[in-house]
Amino acid sequence: MNETIFNKDFFQKLELLSLNITPTLTTGSSGSRKSKAKGMSVEFSDYKDYVAGDDFRRIDWNAYGRFRKLYIKLFMEEKQAVFRIFIDCSKSMSYGKHNKSTLALQVAAAFSYITTKGLDKTFIHPINTLESVRPISISSKNNFINCIDYLSSLKFDGNNSLYKEIKNFRFNGPGVSVIISDLFIKDDLDKILKYLRYNKQKVILIHTLCREELSPKIDGRLKLIDSETGLEKNIYVTPTLLKQYKNSLDNYLKVIHNSCTKYESQYILSPSDSPIEKIFYDM
Amino acid sequence: MNILNPQGFWFLLTIPIIIFFYILKQNFEDTNVSSLYLWNLTITDSEVSSPWQKFRKNILLLLQIIITLLIVFALCRPYIVKNVNKDATQIIVIDTSGSMSAYDNNDETRLDKALKSAERKIKNLSPNSSFSLITVSNKADVLINNSKDTQLGIKIIRSITPTNASSNLLDHMDFINSLATQTNNYELTIYSDSYNDYFKPLQNVSLDYINLKKDNDLAQVSVKITNRSFTAESIEIGIYDKSSLLLDMKRVDIDPNKSSTVFFEDISFNGDWLYAELLKKDSLLEDNKIYNINLEKSKNKILLVTDSNVFLEKAINSLKNYELYKTNDISSITDEYDLYIFDKMVPKALPTKGNFLFINPEDSTEFFSLGEYINGGYINVNESPLSTHMLDMNFIISKFKPIVPSTYSNVLFNIGANTVGSYGNYNGRKFILLSFDIHESDFPLNVGFPIFINNSLDYLIESSYVTDKKLFTGDTLSINPLSETKNITVVNPNGNSYKLNINYPLTYFDKTNQPGIYEVILQTKDSTQKQYVAFNFPTQTESNLDNSNNKDIKIDTNISEQTTKSKDYVLNLSSILIVFAIIMLLYEWKKYIKA
Numbered sequence: 001m002n003e004t005i006f007n008k009d010f011f012q013k014l015e016l017l018s019l020n021i022t023p024t025l026t027t028g029s030s031g032s033r034k035s036k037a038k039g040m041s042v043e044f045s046d047y048k049d050y051v052a053g054d055d056f057r058r059i060d061w062n063a064y065g066r067f068r069k070l071y072i073k074l075f076m077e078e079k080q081a082v083f084r085i086f087i088d089c090s091k092s093m094s095y096g097k098h099n100k101s102t103l104a105l106q107v108a109a110a111f112s113y114i115t116t117k118g119l120d121k122t123f124i125h126p127i128n129t130l131e132s133v134r135p136i137s138i139s140s141k142n143n144f145i146n147c148i149d150y151l152s153s154l155k156f157d158g159n160n161s162l163y164k165e166i167k168n169f170r171f172n173g174p175g176v177s178v179i180i181s182d183l184f185i186k187d188d189l190d191k192i193l194k195y196l197r198y199n200k201q202k203v204i205l206i207h208t209l210c211r212e213e214l215s216p217k218i219d220g221r222l223k224l225i226d227s228e229t230g231l232e233k234n235i236y237v238t239p240t241l242l243k244q245y246k247n248s249l250d251n252y253l254k255v256i257h258n259s260c261t262k263y264e265s266q267y268i269l270s271p272s273d274s275p276i277e278k279i280f281y282d283m
Numbered sequence: 284m285n286i287l288n289p290q291g292f293w294f295l296l297t298i299p300i301i302i303f304f305y306i307l308k309q310n311f312e313d314t315n316v317s318s319l320y321l322w323n324l325t326i327t328d329s330e331v332s333s334p335w336q337k338f339r340k341n342i343l344l345l346l347q348i349i350i351t352l353l354i355v356f357a358l359c360r361p362y363i364v365k366n367v368n369k370d371a372t373q374i375i376v377i378d379t380s381g382s383m384s385a386y387d388n389n390d391e392t393r394l395d396k397a398l399k400s401a402e403r404k405i406k407n408l409s410p411n412s413s414f415s416l417i418t419v420s421n422k423a424d425v426l427i428n429n430s431k432d433t434q435l436g437i438k439i440i441r442s443i444t445p446t447n448a449s450s451n452l453l454d455h456m457d458f459i460n461s462l463a464t465q466t467n468n469y470e471l472t473i474y475s476d477s478y479n480d481y482f483k484p485l486q487n488v489s490l491d492y493i494n495l496k497k498d499n500d501l502a503q504v505s506v507k508i509t510n511r512s513f514t515a516e517s518i519e520i521g522i523y524d525k526s527s528l529l530l531d532m533k534r535v536d537i538d539p540n541k542s543s544t545v546f547f548e549d550i551s552f553n554g555d556w557l558y559a560e561l562l563k564k565d566s567l568l569e570d571n572k573i574y575n576i577n578l579e580k581s582k583n584k585i586l587l588v589t590d591s592n593v594f595l596e597k598a599i600n601s602l603k604n605y606e607l608y609k610t611n612d613i614s615s616i617t618d619e620y621d622l623y624i625f626d627k628m629v630p631k632a633l634p635t636k637g638n639f640l641f642i643n644p645e646d647s648t649e650f651f652s653l654g655e656y657i658n659g660g661y662i663n664v665n666e667s668p669l670s671t672h673m674l675d676m677n678f679i680i681s682k683f684k685p686i687v688p689s690t691y692s693n694v695l696f697n698i699g700a701n702t703v704g705s706y707g708n709y710n711g712r713k714f715i716l717l718s719f720d721i722h723e724s725d726f727p728l729n730v731g732f733p734i735f736i737n738n739s740l741d742y743l744i745e746s747s748y749v750t751d752k753k754l755f756t757g758d759t760l761s762i763n764p765l766s767e768t769k770n771i772t773v774v775n776p777n778g779n780s781y782k783l784n785i786n787y788p789l790t791y792f793d794k795t796n797q798p799g800i801y802e803v804i805l806q807t808k809d810s811t812q813k814q815y816v817a818f819n820f821p822t823q824t825e826s827n828l829d830n831s832n833n834k835d836i837k838i839d840t841n842i843s844e845q846t847t848k849s850k851d852y853v854l855n856l857s858s859i860l861i862v863f864a865i866i867m868l869l870y871e872w873k874k875y876i877k878a
Contacts, residue, residue: 095317184318213317223311226319233319234311235326238875248325 005102006109006148013277014113047071081120081175084201085111086166087154088181090128091228094156096210098273101156103208104180106276111178112138112147114280124150127165128158159228163187167195174200183207184228189256193263203265206279207256210272216245284363284856285406291358298351305344346871350864357860371470372429373414374463375401378475379443380420380450381756381825385476385485385567393482394445397474404472405436415462416440419475421448421757423455425462446796447569448757449821452477476828486512489570489826490520491542493559495577502552506559506573508535509542511827519562522547524554525800532562552577556800556815569756569798570826574817576752576800583744588613589626594727595642598736605740621744627720638713638743643720650709651716652687659683659719660698662726667695668767668808669706669715669738676731680724686716706742713743741765749803749814755821760792762803770806775799 050059050070063071085108093101108124115122116138124147125135136150137143162185177196183189183205196203224233235241253269260267268282316322383394391399405414414436416426426439452475463469476482492507510516516539521532531547554577561571587595587609599607608620613630616623623633624640629648633639639650647653659680664670685701686692692707695715706715726732748763762771764785771783773792776799783790795801801816820826 092317095315100317182317184320210317213321218314221311222314224314224316224319224322227315227317229319231319233322233326235322241325245321245325248321252321252324 005105005152010106010109010276013275014110048074081115081118082173083111083115083120083122083176083178084169084171085122085124085178085180086162087124087126088128088162088179088183088185089126089133089154089156090158090162090182090184091156092182092184093208095227096212096272098210098271100182100208100210100272101154103270103272103274103276104206105151105154107178107180107206107208107270107279109148109151110276110280113141113144116141116144122147125169126154128162129155130157130159131155161185161187163192163195166192171199171201175202176204177201178204178206180206180208182209182213183256189259190263193259193265197263197265203260203263205256205260205265205267207253207267207269208272209269214249214271216242284361285403287360287362287403289359291355291360294355294358295352297355298348301347301351302344305347343871343875346867350867350871353860353864353867357857357864361856361860363856371412371468372466373404373408373412374417374459374469374471375404375414376417376419376455376459376471376473376475377401377443378420378450378452378473378477379418379446379448380477381445381447381569381820382476382567382828384445384447384569385487385828387482387485392445393476394443396482398440398443401472401474402437402440405433405440408433417459417462418443418446419452419455419459420446420450423458428462429466444796446757447798447820447825448796449755449824450477451824485566485828486514487565487567487570487826487828488512488516488518488537488561488563489567489820489822490559490561490573491570491822491826493573493575495557495575497552497577500551500553502550502557502577504531504547504550504557504559504575506545506547507542508537508545508561509822509826510537510539511829512565513539513829515539516563520545521560521562522550522557523560524552524557530557556817558800566828567826570820570822572798573819574798574800576815576817583621584608584619585622585624585740585744586610586616586620587624587626588616588628588630589624590628592626592642592721594721594732595624595626595736598727598733599740601733602737602740605744622740639715640739640743641714641716643717647687650707650712650714651689651692651705653718654685654687656682656684657701659703659724662696662698662703662724664696664731665694667693667706669695669735669742671738671767672734673731673738676729678724678726678729678731680719680726682723683719686718692716715739715743741767748805748812749816751816752814753817753819754795756795756798756818757821758795758818760795760801760803760816762790762792762805763788764790765805765807767807767809768805769808770804772804772806774802774804776801 047060047063048054048071050056050072054072058072058074060071060073063069087104087108089101093104112122112124121137121139123135123137126133133154136147138147162179162181164187179192193203193205219237221234221236224235225231226233257267259265268279270279270282377394377397379394383392383397385393387393387396401416408414408431410431413429413431414433415428415430416436416439418424418426426443427436430436452473459471463471474481489509489511490506491509492505494505496503504522506520506522508518508520515537517534517536519532519534522530524530530550530552533545533547535543535545537543556574556576558572558574565571584606585599585608587599587607588611589595589609590611596607596609599605610616611628613625613628616630616634618634618636620634620637622638622640624642625644626642627645629641629644629646633648633650641648641651644651644653659682661677661679664673664676670676680698680703683698683701683703686703686705688694688702689707691709692705694702694704695706696702696704696717703719704715704717707713721727726735748765748768749760751761754760760773762783764771764787768785771785771790773781773783773794775781775794776797781792781794783792792803795818798818798820801818803814803816805812805814
């Protein structure tokens with residue numbers, strides 16, 4: 001376990017976190033989430049006209065007494081939500097004084113903890129890795145330690161297409177897809193969101209950027225070297241250029257936000273030095 | 284606008300150096316970033332949106348070049364001069380007298396300051412205005428009149444040197460005024476320390492007078508010193524010979540505006556000249572030294588041995604630099620004379636030194652042999668060194684003794700085949716012989732007689748051809764050339780030689796600006812003589828530097844309405860340029876260094 005990422009402070013915060021997401025669940029395994037499906041839980045859901053073949057033990061006699069008609073009580077089906085956490089493991093994520101990858105792992109771990117506490121199932125899919133890594137599923141709190149170990153072992157060194165990897169994934173039903181990425185991707189984000197929505201995923205896009213990217217404190221003649229591609233670019237940093245960078249960044253975030261809005265996805269911009277609880281409060 | 288220091292433009296060479304170093308400095312520092320994604324968006328946008336992006340990258344270089352240009356121009360000291368009267372003829376009068384050689388500050392004399400201001404004035408003339416340049420000292424010289432050639436004017440100004448002469452500006456104002464009123468529109472500028480307060484008052488101590496009296500090999504020297512300062516001075520005076528060997532020294536304490544005479548006794552000295560010098564330097568150096576000639580060496584003594592010869596006495600006394608002594612006692616003749624004139628009386632034992640002029644001797648001597656008296660007649664003058672300007676002379680004598688010819692003598696006068704007068708050199712002793720009584724002839728009444736006496740004395744003794752041995756700088760030296768003078772050369776204290784055109788009766792030399800001892804070298808056919816003249820600084824008129832005499836100068840009312848004081852409305856642009864350069868530096872610092 002990486003004790004710099006998952007320290008005592010982190011675990012203390014975990015207990016205070018909760019998830020305010022209500023995915024529309026109609027299928028899936030039984031869990032503890034209320035679903036729109038009608039089932040065998042003790043929580044009253046609705047009334048239905050009695051038809052032959054219905055379980056007569058569910059007839060509401062009080063309603064009969066009032067309305068002189070037979071009604072069946074329906075109860076909510078508690079289903080298990082499936083959370084899929086896609087962690088962008090490209091090399092660009094391993095950057096910043098407050099490393100983006102640290103935040104990504106912490107968010108993933110937090111998600112895992114919260115969801116399994118709620119008897120939901122979580123899959124962690126590292127994508128954009130240099131070497132292929134099998135995903136991990138966590139369905140109980142007992143597995144959480146394995147999750148931590150798994151997350152600690154992840155390497156951020158990839159340089160592949162995010163969309164390509166997500167597109168190869170087969171969704172078995174609705175769920176929640178959480179993408180944790182800096183979104184410095186060649187792919188069109190719309191395509192990714194569209195694909196996920198098509199697969200009945202409620203998308204949460206956690207866009208993590210470090211302070212060095214949000215407001216660079218650089219000066220002079222610089223040869224910028226891309227950490228992923230190794231490409232270089234010579235620039236002469238002037239106040240005007242920095243201003244234009246800020247404008248470009250704002251436009252870029254606006255485009256992402258618009259895409260998320262368009263595809264009914266939740267967008268959270270999270271600087272890498274933000275406290276993790278803030279991310280969950282924003283959800 | 285004008286430039287005072289064009290050499291500053293050499294610093295423009297630093298601009299290519301700045302550009303070179305800027306190009307060399309174009310190193311890009313490697314910086315790792317997570318992704319170039321956003322930077323690619325940014326720079327693409329900015330390149331599209333701003334065509335000046337490339338220019339903006341170099342604005343730092345441009346600012347540095349601008350700052351360099353401002354500093355270079357500031358170093359060139361540009362200035363603007365506003366003339367009150369643009370097209371007026373500028374009449375510039377510059378005093379070059381002795382007091383203008385005083386140092387106004389450590390590097391610049393009053394004359395230097397005046398010349399710089401005059402040069403600036405000429406440089407700033409408008410193309411339509413002309414100028415005249417006059418220097419005044421002991422005389423007024425118009426160096427250039429009503430000219431528009433500023434280059435020539437500047438060249439002339441730069442060639443002006445101090446005269447060290449005595450000057451009274453007021454003496455020249457009539458002349459200046461007459462020159463000025465030739466034009467209707469003129470502006471008169473006078474640079475003189477005796478006129479206005481353009482020059483600040485200075486302190487000065489001067490040596491005014493030196494006297495030398497010889498007593499055998501010992502000299503008694505007295506020196507007059509004047510303190511022309513506001514404070515008392517304690518100062519040392521040294522006495523030196525011509526090789527600058529210190530002969531004596533004394534310290535004197537002297538109150539302000541007081542004079543004192545310092546005596547130096549029993550100095551061992553036997554040279555041609557000596558000088559006194561103040562050991563402490565002050566504003567005016569030329570009056571810190573004073574020179575004196577040993578006059579004992581320049582006087583020629585003549586002994587006239589006669590009962591009575593008024594003609595000879597008068598003729599000799601009319602000539603300067605001879606000390607004439609007379610006696611009729613041939614037994615008491617000593618050897619201390621340069622020339623002996625024996626009029627009929629000739630001692631048996633001639634003096635062992637000096638030369639001789641024998642007139643109507645009674646007997647023959649070792650120098651000559653005589654015949655018996657015979658009747659005279661009209662004299663024929665032969666061509667000789669003694670007969671210069673006398674060849675057409677004609678006089679008659681009553682009787683004479685024919686002179687026996689000899690190998691060491693030449694004929695001067697003859698009557699027929701008989702020699703009446705001769706000259707020669709016997710055993711290194713020169714002599715002239717007239718074998719007739721001049722009282723028994725009309726020779727003394729002839730216009731050639733004084734010429735003959737002069738020629739004879741020139742021949743027989745090394746006479747002084749320089750009449751005044753002590754003069755002031757700027758004075759004209761008069762030289763009385765000898766009859767057979769071939770060359771006259773004057774060597775000034777700096778060692779410069781001047782060969783003069785010989786004019787009779789006087790030859791003049793006026794390049795006497797330098798204080799010191801001048802050598803006058805006169806070359807004849809037989810000999811070369813050297814005499815010394817001392818030119819000293821005119822302290823009486825030129826050593827007071829406290830402007831106390833200025834109030835006595837009154838300017839002619841005819842020109843009082845015009846501008847008589849130099850007014851240069853000069854706007855020095857250097858400080859403005861430096862302020863701009865500092866502002867640019869601050870802007871550069873704020874925009875790029877601090878950012």
